[in-house]
Amino acid sequence: MTADPWRCEACGTAYDMASCTLEVGLVRLALDGPDAFRLGSAGIEAEVAPLLEPCACGGRLVAGGDATSGSDPVVAREALLPLARRGWEVLAGCEEPGLQRLREVWRPRALRLLGRDEELSPEDVLGLRLEQRLAGLREEIDRARAAGDEDAAQMAHARYIELGTSYARRFAAR
DSSP states (O other), rough: OOOOEEEEETTOOOOOOOGGGHHHHHHHHHHHHHTTOOOSSSSHHHGGGGGGGOOTTSSOEEEEEEEOOOOOOOOBHHHHHHHHHHHHHHTTOOOOOOHHHHHHHHHOOOHHHTGGGGGHHHHHHHHHHHHEEEEEEEEHHHHHHHHTHHHHHHHHHHHHHHHHHHHHHHHHHO
């Protein structure tokens, strides 16, 4: 995926849109359909910007900037839902093999986003829990490094690798 740097226009904090690939992808599908689909927010920044919660400083997130990593943006779920529903319908009807595979990968997170948890299999629920735990460990690593505690960061990183390996094995077995 091409990096789509975003930043807070008030304080300059960089935002990593990688954590919002599903949400941005559903918006793109809702707006543009499946033809020439690509990941990332390039070209739909104006539609994505109002769906993002403000920065911790209260500033508005805008596309552009030098950094390609930083804080994870928070998507305003209620604002996103109409586009997400439409995007999921488009993706559900796609016959293109690449988009069918993407639908399989996104399915658990999309169903949860759309409030359709009853459609999740036990395997889906387990995968979502693993994803949440990985995200928590990544945050733990970042907090430890910010506090200057490299030992704690290394311990969290080791747990991240162990859990990530388990997640990858489960994912590859599908």
